């Protein structure tokens with residue numbers, strides 16, 4: 001049912017999960033060369049909603065990052081920015097409709113043509129009859145991609161396997177992996193991630209799931225394994241266990257943004273660094289709150305409104321800072337928010353629902369906030385009274 005245990009919204013979702021080439025040329029634009037000059041990366045209007053490029057073409061004119069700026073994740077190497085696909089198939093929270101598919105395909109094509117190689121999905125993404133839709137769409141878009149074969153070869157799909165209560169054995173977890181491969185019609189998954197830890201409520205299940213990760217890696221179904229929603233202590237435990245079984249743990253995915261930068265996040269980052277594990281930051285735009293397009297009187301449709309109503313009224317200092325830096329830099333607010341995640345040494349995976357959003361978010365590449373700007377953003381973030389609610393399954 002498109003489950004993502006991130007917040008209160010997700011808590012509501014938890015209750016439900018038990019029931020649980022473009023046909024037109026992709027509008028690829030060279031937003032800005034990696035050295036930061038030229039290119040229509042700015043185009044800012046107040047509110048940060050403005051896209052971005054004035055010129056659209058089917059050719060990638062300049063790369064958004066240099067090959068040596070690709071980021072190592074275990075044995076893999078990916079773009080410094082990935083895209084998240086939770087919304088692809090999720091009607092409940094993200095208002096997905098089937099007629100969005102053509103535009104999502106263009107979004108995918110645009111991303112790939114511009115060097116994005118990391119796409120995050122999950123076997124639980126997709127609500128109701130769209131269960132599994134995100135993985136299915138990604139597989140279809142890969143198959144139908146009309147650009148160079150090399151673009152496709154470089155793609156790393158990071159999918160997540162839900163720790164559903166009925167997945168009690170390693171064999172069941174391996175079957176979950178095979179189902180994902182089937183949905184995507186791929187022979188091998190890039191990163192197979194355990195979606196959340198059951199340590200808080202079913203520790204015995206946890207060890208079966210770890211064995212499941214080992215088995216899928218040893219059977220060659222995944223090129224690397226990762227976790228999601230693990231805290232620093234639990235991360236060390238699984239890292240050590242997997243190591244003892246000869247399996248490297250390559251990534252840890254966690255909610256990480258200017259709205260989610262607590263001591264726990266920073267400790268997780270430090271522990272990950274010390275273990276050689278790459279941090280992937282999910283919800284880098286605070287589910288859309290950091291884009292500047294929502295206010296207490298202009299809320300999104302659906303359950304996000306409940307959360308936004310609580311948090312947005314206290315976000316003025318942070319949003320003003322994002323806006324000010326964006327204007328000065330000729331960037332947009334989402335670009336600044338995503339760039340902050342990159343500057344903190346993580347790989348952000350903003351969710352994208354349209355070509356316009358992907359295009360804009362690509363503009364977070366090719367430049368860096370200064371350390372003074374980073375401090376300014378972080379102190380503004382600390383002034384905000386309400387923070388994002390953490391994932392209900394996030395462990396210590």
Ligand SMILES: NC(=O)c1ccc[n+]([C@@H]2O[C@H](COP(=O)([O-])OP(=O)(O)OC[C@H]3O[C@@H](n4cnc5c(N)ncnc54)[C@H](OP(=O)(O)O)[C@@H]3O)[C@@H](O)[C@H]2O)c1
Pocket residue numbers: 004005006048049083084085086087094120121160195228229253254281282283284285286287288289291293300334349350351352353356357358360361391
């Ligand atoms: N491991 C986990 O438990 C977990 C949990 C959550 C997410 N994730 C992963 O992380 C990815 C990203 O997180 P997220 O989707 O939760 O939140 P996010 O990236 O913070 O926000 C994404 C949403 O912001 C809006 N948006 C994106 N770019 C924009 C732009 N340039 N301008 C204006 N609006 C823009 C879109 O929604 P609207 O247009 O509707 O506002 C989009 O769906 C997910 O897709 C998923 O792959 C993982």
